[in-house]
Amino acid sequence: MPTADAQFAQHPLEEIVLGRQLYYDSILSGSRTVSCATCHHPRFATSDGVSLGLGDGGHGLGLARIADPDNPPEQRIPRNAPAMFNLGAREFTRFFHDGRLEADASRPTGLRTPLGADMERGFASALAAQAMFPVLSGDEMAGHYSENDVAQAVRQGVLTGEGGAWSILSQRIEAIPDYRAQFDATIGTRPIRFADIANMIAAFVAFEWRADDSPFDAFLREGVPLPDAAARGMRLFYGDAGCARCHAGQFQTDHGFHAIGMPQIGPGKAARFERHNRDLGRMRVTGRAGDAYRFRTPSLRNIAHTAPYGHAGSHATLEAVLRHHLDPVASLMSYDATQAILPGAAFDDDLAIINDPDEIARIAAANELAPMVLGEREVADLLAFLEALTDARGLHGRLGVPQTVPSGLPVDQ
Known part of the structure; x- marks a missing residue:
């Protein structure tokens, strides 16, 4: 039988609020049409309600998501979208269905990831790092071959560093005054790095979908x-x-x-x-x-x-x-x-x-x-x-879906 309590990461409210906006903003996808919430939405208990989703080239949520006839997906996303509950608990150190990203103190970045030695520094946790790998997937968020600057960088294998896919996305966020002002309040006035974006999203996920108040916990x-x-x-x-x-x-x-x-x-x-x-x-x-x-x-x-x-x-x-x-x-x-x-x-x-x-x-x-x-x-x-493992408050989230995001792009409700 497990013990009654687990340790959760704690984050300042301004980071959580900023992460919420980034999570629901499709500015972080190559063609500006897919957000984290497309496949991990509270309407579907932080997943997407389907066996295998449609990423770039799709419109709508869940089973109502359809292919764009002018730019259809190349294939389904290969694996089911996992739920997000309790990922801020410190015991969650491995991510994805195959564990291809995990905390590893022996690595300079503290992480073992598919990027190997090319992995950038600055990610506060394995949760933060995993939150941002979908933007490098053509099927999920990056987009089809050469249809946008992010997709082109990904297909050329330029993922990190100057001119890489992560840098391109960071510059998009940097260029939006509202985001820049919020990052000023959390990281100071230095340029926004992709790890900063990931850390804010992780702070939101850890707060929003903590689920440890079920009848079993009682x-x-x-x-x-x-x-x-x-x-x-x-x-x-x-x-x-x-x-x-x-x-x-x-x-x-x-x-x-x-x-x-x-x-x-x-x-x-x-x-x-x-x-x-x-x-x-x-x-x-x-x-x-x-x-x-x-x-x-x-x-x-x-x-x-x-x-x-x-x-x-x-x-x-x-x-x-x-x-x-x-x-x-x-x-x-x-x-x-x-x-x-x-x-x-x-x-x-x-x-x-x-x-x-x-x-x-x-x-x-x-x-x-x-x-x-x-x-x-x-x-x-x-x-x-x-x-009896259901936590109703954690199931629906604490802050909910924002009506708008700083990019001005539509938000899936």
Whole structure:
């Protein structure tokens, strides 16, 4: 059983307010059409409500997001948009489904990132650093090949330093008087660096979506009894069902990586030059064959509201993904892809892996979970406990969505 309290990063209010504006401002995307909130919106419990989203080249939110016929997305975003809850807690040091960005005190920047030695300094935390990598992704925020200055820099591999994609975006913010004045109050009058922008966004995320005031927390802190079904579910979760072997700690995650036979839909996580639709998960980071198909254990806070589930959003309901855990191989082999929630018109690669028996067999062979049997009441009790991990205030955020942002660009409400 976890302890009652966790340590959270604390930030000045002016940083939080500035970060809120930057978070909702599409000025930080190459074509000025996508903000952080496009894929992490409070309307969808800090995700986007779909299995795999549409980034640059899309309009709207959630399942209502459609492709721009004059500039359609090249592909879906390869992985499901994870929720943002409690990322300001100090135990969150690894980010993305494959953990490709993590705190590492042995590195000069204090971070291990895909940029390696090119990573810039000044990021206050791993949370700040991860918040800004989507702007370097053509599918997410940077844009299509050469359609804007950021996209062109990204495609040429000029990401950091003078003339890099981060520098271009920093100069955009610098040129807006309202932003410049707010940065004057937080960093002084020196030029705005991209790390400064990231640090402000991280301050907002840490404040806005802290979620540690659920019925479960009330039980831990004050002994407030859970409803009977949730109490039975908690005993199962931390007992015979074995959920806590991976979903451990204050936020029900061991921050580790596990292969549990999750189906993959969509384009997969491949480099531009690769001609496959596979997603090898953690193996793409470590290069170790034993890490194939392993993905980071998600936190379960507010989990009842963050559907769909899985690294590719393969399961539309919490009950479906819970039942998958009971027998991952059988579930994988019988997976019905019609439950996937995919906005816009179909892409040719939406079902490429699901229809590839050899790849399905490899995913199944990597599975770590042994089958187990639970009765219908036990499944219902576990679902009741997972519902008891909901913090209503954290679910909807504290400051809410701003009506306007300093760039003057539209804000998705």
